[in-house]
Every structure is written in C-alpha cells, then in structure tokens.
Amino acid sequence: MHDSLHLRSNVRVVGVSGSTILKKAKGSRSLLLIDGDFGEEQITLKDPTGFDIGYGVTVDDDIAGGFHSVVARITGKRGDTFSIDKPLNADCMINNGAYAPTFFRVISGYDLDGAELKNLTIDGNKENNGYLNGCRGGGIFFYRGFGTIIDGCHVKNYRGDGISFQQSNDVTVKNCISDGNTHLGLFIPAVAHSAQS
Secondary structure (H helix, E strand, C coil): CCCCEECCCCCEEECCCCCCEEECCCCCEEEECCCECCCCCEEEECCCCCCCCCCEEEEECCCCCHHHCEEEEEEEEECCEEEECCCCCCCECHHHCCEEECCCCCEEEEEEECCEEECCEEECCHHHCCCCCCCCCCCEEEEEEECCEEECCEEECCCCCCEEEECCCCEEEECCEEECCCCCCCCCCCCCEEECC
C-alpha cells in the first residue's frame, strides 16, 4: 500500500483472518527544498524519488511534531512540487530540518460513524519505513470515529502505535493483537473493550 485505506461512515471492511494482509510499501524520505508555510497545501522536495500522486505523505520538521504534523495524500505534481489534500498545521522550516517521508497510517478514518473493521492483518513493513507518532498515526487510526468497531485485527511490524483513536466516542476494540511494533502508546489490549479518548 502506498497510502491509507480511507474509511467512510457505515462501511464494513471484512477480511479472512490471517489471509487478508494490508502491507505498507517501502517508504521514501526527502528534505523540503522550500519552507512549508502554515495552511499551505503543497510541498517542494529536494529529492522527489519515491513520491507520486496518490501516495501518503507526512510533513514535519524537527520542532513541529505531534499534533502539528500533517499526514496527507499527494494529489498532484509539477516538477519537484507536490500538492497535498490537507493544509500544513504549522510552519515547516528548512532551518528546522523540514522533511517529508511517505509515512501514513495503513487504515485511516476521519469523521466517521458506524464503520467496522474485521479480520484484517496490518503489516507496517517497519524494516523499510520510519516512525509515525501516535498523535497522527497508528496501524489503524481514527480521528472523530464514533460507534466504530475493530474486531479480530492484527497489527504487526509497524513503527508507531498499533491502534490509535483520537476524540472518538463508543469505539469497540476486541480480539485484536498488536506485536512487533516500535511504540505502543495507545495500544488497546486483545480483549473486548469500549473506550473513549
């Protein structure tokens, strides 16, 4: 996968346990060539190798981080400049080491109601990808995901939280496993669980 599976409300994604595997492609990383300004929806890269339209990308610098990082989809390109589908949450300055890797959550859902994931394996391919912090990433990541269900899913080899949800109510996580991950900041154990975060 070169970008997230982007969930919508009331959509069920049901796999076959142990057989339906969503695996991240090898990641790429570049420093920014031009400062990325707050609210801007494009980035210019020093080395665009490994970046293309439709790919997931994170934009950050050594100071911003956390909730100031943006995870977006590349929507267009002209030379070394790429348009993205979300505005930058902070100034990403060259003097602060501004960079853009092709890091993204494998399954992502924003502003959801009633979505469900069942019997999926998420393989983060961590040998070929970097870390995505829990404020913006997880193998499975919901932001404002209400009444959602994650059942029988396995997140492995991921550089970040296994399962993460932010500002979400009535999320049910059951029969899930997260192993071989770099960081488990908001990991939900493999038991039936309803949580609010």
